[in-house]
Amino acid sequence: MNIGQVLDRLRPDFPGVTIPKIRFLEAEGLIKPERTPSGYRKFTGDDVERLRYILTMQRDHYLPLRVIGEHLDAIDRGLEPPPVESVVPTVPRVALSSDGLPSPESFTRHDHLRLSRQELLKIADVDEPLLEELEQYGLIRRRPGTRHYDTDALVIAQTARELAAYGFEPRHLRAFKTAADREVGLVEQVVAPHKRGRDAAASARAEETVSEIAALSVRLHATLVKTGLRSP
Secondary structure, eight states, X not given: OOHHHHHHHHTTTOTTOOHHHHHHHHXXXXXXXXXXXXXXXXXXXXXXXXXXXXXXXXXXXXXXXXXXXXXXXXXXXXXBOOOTTOSSXXXXXOOBOTTSSBOHHHHHOOOOOOBOHHHHHHHHTOOHHHHHHHHHTTSOOOOTTSSOXXXXXXXXXXXXXXXXXTTOOTTTTHHHHHHHHHHHHHHHHHHGGGGGOOSHXXXXXXXXXXXXXXXXHHHHHHHHHHHHHHOO
């Protein structure tokens, strides 16, 4: 779409929007439409929705552009924007089955969540020394090739904090990591024949098999722990 077509889409809900307004939002870095070789702006449907979000936050919630920019940055990094009355973004929920255990879908989840170190510390409610120890023992790692952390790092940090209340330290949690690595090795051994196919269908079947086995292994592990704790 060109900028005129964008105006046509927005004006029914935002009569006051103008071309200079859209150009100003672009200059502020809140939208980034593509440019043709001759310099004309090209807008996508996502650009229009982004503009609609900005204009709504300004009109209905009186948020300054700085705060709106922080919301958009959170969205770009896979987070959900915070409620207007809140101060931090929220993390998408992990898919769980009815018994509270991870479902196969949770193992195929490929979210794009990217948390800075400060965001991880704040959202997980952990301190720097605890995070450093979790990294030291290989329980938490940054996303490969980046300085950001993902959903798994957040869940591990939160769980480690809750276990710390019962006296567990990161060095104690190495046993969980070792057990998990053994389970991963077993799953990979079983699935290896499925991964040998080179077509897309074989790859999809392998991924589905990994997810199913992973969910079953977690269920078995949890049930064995529960049974062991109930034994006299």
